Amino acid sequence: MGLKDKLMELQQKALEEISSAEDLKKINDIRVNLLGKKGPITEVLRGMRDLPKEERPNVGSFANKVRDELTNAITERKDRIEALKTAKRLEEEKIDVTLPGVPVKAGQPHIIMQVIDQIEKLFLGMGYQVVDGPEIEEDHYNFEMMNLPKDHPARDMQDTFYLTDNNLLMRTQTSPVQARTMEKHDFSKGPLKMISPGKVYRRDTDDATHSHQFHQIEGLVLDKHITMADLKGTLQLIARTIFGEEREIRLRPSYFPFTEPSVEVDVSCFKCNGNGCSVCKDTGWIEVLGAGMVHPNVLKISGIDADVYGGFAFGLGPDRFAMLKYGVDDIREFYLNDVRFLKQFSQRG
Amino acid sequence: MKISTKWLSDYVNIDVEPQVLAEKIERTAVEVDDAYRLEKGLKKIVVGETLEVKNHPNSDHLHVCQVNVGAEEPLQIVCGAPNIAAHQKVIVALPNSRIADNVKIKRGKMRGEVSEGMICALQEIGFSESVVPKEFVEGIYVLPAEAEPGKPVYPYLGMDEDIIDLDVTPNRADMLSMRGTAYELAAIYDKKVSLPTPAIKETAAEKTADYVEVTADSDLASTYLMRVIKNVTIKESPMWLQKRLWNAGVRPINNVVDVTNYILMDYGQPLHSFDYDKISGKQITVRLAKAGEQLTTIDEQKRELSAADIVIADEKGPIALAGTMGGQDTAIDEKTTTVALEAAVFNPSLVRKTARKYNLHSEASMRFERGINRQTVAEALDAAAQLIADLGEGEITAGIAQGALENIASVEVKITLTKINKVLGTKLTSEDVEDIFRRLGFGVKVDQDLFTVSISPRRWDISIAADLIEEVARIYGYDNLPATLPTGELVPGHYTHVQKMIRETRQIMEAAGLTQAVSYGLTTAAKAKSFLMQPSEITQLSFPMSSDRTTVRMNLISGLLDDVAYNVARKVNDVALYEQGRVFYREEGISRPTEVEHIAGALTGLFETATWHDAKIPVDFFLTKGIVEHMLYSLGITTGIRFVQTTEHQEMHPGRTADIYVEDKYLGFVGEVHPTVAKEYHIDRTYVFELDLQKIVEMPKQSEIYTPVSKYPAITRDVALAVAKTVENDAIINAIKKTSGKDLAKVELFDVYEGKHIAADYKSLAYKLTYQNKEKTLLDEEVTKDFNKVVAKLKEEFNVEIR
Numbered sequence A: 001m002g003l004k005d006k007l008m009e010l011q012q013k014a015l016e017e018i019s020s021a022e023d024l025k026k027i028n029d030i031r032v033n034l035l036g037k038k039g040p041i042t043e044v045l046r047g048m049r050d051l052p053k054e055e056r057p058n059v060g061s062f063a064n065k066v067r068d069e070l071t072n073a074i075t076e077r078k079d080r081i082e083a084l085k086t087a088k089r090l091e092e093e094k095i096d097v098t099l100p101g102v103p104v105k106a107g108q109p110h111i112i113m114q115v116i117d118q119i120e121k122l123f124l125g126m127g128y129q130v131v132d133g134p135e136i137e138e139d140h141y142n143f144e145m146m147n148l149p150k151d152h153p154a155r156d157m158q159d160t161f162y163l164t165d166n167n168l169l170m171r172t173q174t175s176p177v178q179a180r181t182m183e184k185h186d187f188s189k190g191p192l193k194m195i196s197p198g199k200v201y202r203r204d205t206d207d208a209t210h211s212h213q214f215h216q217i218e219g220l221v222l223d224k225h226i227t228m229a230d231l232k233g234t235l236q237l238i239a240r241t242i243f244g245e246e247r248e249i250r251l252r253p254s255y256f257p258f259t260e261p262s263v264e265v266d267v268s269c270f271k272c273n274g275n276g277c278s279v280c281k282d283t284g285w286i287e288v289l290g291a292g293m294v295h296p297n298v299l300k301i302s303g304i305d306a307d308v309y310g311g312f313a314f315g316l317g318p319d320r321f322a323m324l325k326y327g328v329d330d331i332r333e334f335y336l337n338d339v340r341f342l343k344q345f346s347q348r349g
Numbered sequence B: 001m002k003i004s005t006k007w008l009s010d011y012v013n014i015d016v017e018p019q020v021l022a023e024k025i026e027r028t029a030v031e032v033d034d035a036y037r038l039e040k041g042l043k044k045i046v047v048g049e050t051l052e053v054k055n056h057p058n059s060d061h062l063h064v065c066q067v068n069v070g071a072e073e074p075l076q077i078v079c080g081a082p083n084i085a086a087h088q089k090v091i092v093a094l095p096n097s098r099i100a101d102n103v104k105i106k107r108g109k110m111r112g113e114v115s116e117g118m119i120c121a122l123q124e125i126g127f128s129e130s131v132v133p134k135e136f137v138e139g140i141y142v143l144p145a146e147a148e149p150g151k152p153v154y155p156y157l158g159m160d161e162d163i164i165d166l167d168v169t170p171n172r173a174d175m176l177s178m179r180g181t182a183y184e185l186a187a188i189y190d191k192k193v194s195l196p197t198p199a200i201k202e203t204a205a206e207k208t209a210d211y212v213e214v215t216a217d218s219d220l221a222s223t224y225l226m227r228v229i230k231n232v233t234i235k236e237s238p239m240w241l242q243k244r245l246w247n248a249g250v251r252p253i254n255n256v257v258d259v260t261n262y263i264l265m266d267y268g269q270p271l272h273s274f275d276y277d278k279i280s281g282k283q284i285t286v287r288l289a290k291a292g293e294q295l296t297t298i299d300e301q302k303r304e305l306s307a308a309d310i311v312i313a314d315e316k317g318p319i320a321l322a323g324t325m326g327g328q329d330t331a332i333d334e335k336t337t338t339v340a341l342e343a344a345v346f347n348p349s350l351v352r353k354t355a356r357k358y359n360l361h362s363e364a365s366m367r368f369e370r371g372i373n374r375q376t377v378a379e380a381l382d383a384a385a386q387l388i389a390d391l392g393e394g395e396i397t398a399g400i401a402q403g404a405l406e407n408i409a410s411v412e413v414k415i416t417l418t419k420i421n422k423v424l425g426t427k428l429t430s431e432d433v434e435d436i437f438r439r440l441g442f443g444v445k446v447d448q449d450l451f452t453v454s455i456s457p458r459r460w461d462i463s464i465a466a467d468l469i470e471e472v473a474r475i476y477g478y479d480n481l482p483a484t485l486p487t488g489e490l491v492p493g494h495y496t497h498v499q500k501m502i503r504e505t506r507q508i509m510e511a512a513g514l515t516q517a518v519s520y521g522l523t524t525a526a527k528a529k530s531f532l533m534q535p536s537e538i539t540q541l542s543f544p545m546s547s548d549r550t551t552v553r554m555n556l557i558s559g560l561l562d563d564v565a566y567n568v569a570r571k572v573n574d575v576a577l578y579e580q581g582r583v584f585y586r587e588e589g590i591s592r593p594t595e596v597e598h599i600a601g602a603l604t605g606l607f608e609t610a611t612w613h614d615a616k617i618p619v620d621f622f623l624t625k626g627i628v629e630h631m632l633y634s635l636g637i638t639t640g641i642r643f644v645q646t647t648e649h650q651e652m653h654p655g656r657t658a659d660i661y662v663e664d665k666y667l668g669f670v671g672e673v674h675p676t677v678a679k680e681y682h683i684d685r686t687y688v689f690e691l692d693l694q695k696i697v698e699m700p701k702q703s704e705i706y707t708p709v710s711k712y713p714a715i716t717r718d719v720a721l722a723v724a725k726t727v728e729n730d731a732i733i734n735a736i737k738k739t740s741g742k743d744l745a746k747v748e749l750f751d752v753y754e755g756k757h758i759a760a761d762y763k764s765l766a767y768k769l770t771y772q773n774k775e776k777t778l779l780d781e782e783v784t785k786d787f788n789k790v791v792a793k794l795k796e797e798f799n800v801e802i803r
């Protein structure tokens, strides 16, 4: 048998061996055995010394060709085995992607705080300051500076929790914060634009629509050229921010001792778009807040020249806003803190 | 104030649909509570005539009636009313009719007798019981004899009138009368009012002065007038008057009382009628009550009077509480023949005090408090006297007895057009404004920009320029105002440092898995005093509404535990809540408490429930402590935090509570609620924390300077120690830090073990010490040397055994 035949036989046998190799170790062994220094191909090439000189190049190039083919076959087989191995692993690692995700533990803000945050952000953007004040107030700031002297019939509109010291009370509105701010404001540093959010208290029996504790946000703008049209525009913005872009507002005459003119503000019903439904009691409008132009007496009491400065004030109830916006029909829900209730209002803003 | 549009049409001609009118009033004047017609929703309710009434054979109280309802054959109707009788005109609900509350009446049988419909009481066809004449409250209503059988009952009862129920704001008391409302509507619709004035017919032969002499302190009653009507027959008022009263929400009583109520509604002028023959002497005085005086008012209450009450007194003593309620002893009854009729203006503030003190708020007291038209006191008195005389066939004595009479003039208010437009943001012309004032019935003089407006006493609410601006705005229409935003330099607002920190704290809590609660600020004294962080006096309400809300809170935890209890009672057993809010601390001798912002949390049950993926995580001390630490770190407090075991908090578990300090500043506490307290709240193991947020906000914060990460490798050493259970982790950590040398970068506790592989009273603590140098690679030998020093120190100080 000639060297060439030997090489062909060797190739034939090796290719069979390669194609039947099942794992990487085997294929590696084959490579070392076949192509290594002690391997059969090296052996054959070593036998070339015994060949006549003119045959050597022919056999030599054939041997190299066999070596190249076998090397390729091994590489291919190796790639193939690796591909199979990967495929097998992927197959084994398959999961049920419809199993539920692992819940992320997260709490959330109280719904009333969400409403307050939203309104605060709106007004901060328009250059208002957020001002806090005491929840326990003096009669002087809560009433007298708001143009409600003792024995004023309108004091009946707000039943008050007085403390055992009868000059002190649980504030019935957040407007005393305005009184405190007006008293100190220096108009040479610019206009006064503020909102005061917070808890207020009324001497009321708790039921579905009344709570002895609720929240209020009062706003106040004082400058030399503030108009009632500015108030209307500002109120429209609040309504649209909270209840949606399409909302309209309307003003109705009302009475508050600290504003003149005073208005009650209705927003077009967001449930029925003004066609009439149970939310708006078939009127198409929902009463949402009270407002007006600051009463000159209020300015005078605070030492502000009512002939030069004037402006508007408004007061809104985040509890009522939240009830309307989310269809909550019992105000007590806000203060009982049933986790299932609180967790319903998850989106921010 | 219930306004009948029919009555209104006597005074001003406004030809619009009631619903449209109601809306217009609401948009221009005052709120409207309701607009309705009593007959609405009713069907087939007619006048019937009882031809025959027999006792029901199978009942001791039912009657079987033959009723003429205008048809050929009478209907047989079974009726149980005690006042049913033959030859009455009654209200019949025919078969297939509808009565109040949408109830359908069918032909049927009652105890064997056929009943073709129902004979009705006023309440059954929609009347409020409070307006039904007393004699008909317990039975059926009997219509006037002239009612025609078969005809609908509605016109006979005034049920075909449209009623608009106004919710009059305190400033618009002028609309608490038909006449005031007529003026208002005339202004809105630009119409003229036509108001009848009384023509009084006096009996010249009898002088009022011979009957009464009145004196009044004008500080108590700025006007006090009296007329006398004699030979009056007390009886039922005619139907027209009764209808007007019950449509206005007032129960008809008798002709004299009804007239005073009618004039009250018509003019807004409260009147009081006395039975003249029951007054002692002829001297009547308006004065303050004297200490010890008593009066039994017409509601049969005996009242102890005080020197703040205005009374009307005769020669013996008080006979009425001025403006609030008359006395029982001088009340009109069916035997009255001579009526002394009072019309007055009493001091509003004193009437208010008296009404509040005795809880006697009435239509009259409300009007005195809010003000009345002081120009028509005498006119209202005349109108009432004449009507009483007409209805009771009486005679009016000549002259008015006058205790005080105020001289009333119009008020002048000046305002410029510029000011009006500047405040409203409008471009109204002088003519626009002048026209509005004219429609309102004000006198106007225009001098270029300046209006001098003369306002009649019937609009006593208007006294300053701002009031006129409101009048212009509402008549012009708020819908016509433009909508703009305040102009001027716009500088975005921003939260103060404290506001920002408070809002950040809330977000940190929420990110840590706690949901925000808002609890009540008012609680019981016991709860206010629990879970205290510092000693404080309680602050209480003087007149609480309920025993649960008497005291302002001095801690947030007790409110949160109420919330936890509420959840647990509703089978929500896993709760993680926080609250951010104020507590109120008070020092002895100072009545105003200090308000301090706190942050608190309460956790119970599972923090994480088991899922198919993870095991459950129950709430415990260390989880709760971790939340507190996380909050402090996130707020920039990273060093000096100490948790110190405490048994000082009575409501807390003595073995599982720590006071929290930063350096030497006390911030609050964290721990498990004492089992006894938990039991009182009916809750399971609950972990809580409460911290003074204000102190945290004010604390200096770790400056945020970047520390470069060492590029040299770290070497770690682990050590497990067996140590007596009483030794605290903090002590060991401190010892390690103190002795470990400068290269110790970190020390972490990574295992705690107590159990059978270790002696009782001992625990095993395992620490990982990480060494790293910023300038060089540490050598193993260097670290070993440092580490051995630590081990030696621990052995010496805590008698530990290295495991």
Ligand SMILES: [Zn+2]
Binding pocket: A269, A270, A271, A272, A273, A274, A275, A276, A277, A278, A279, A280, A281, A282, A284, A285
């Ligand atoms: Zn609607």
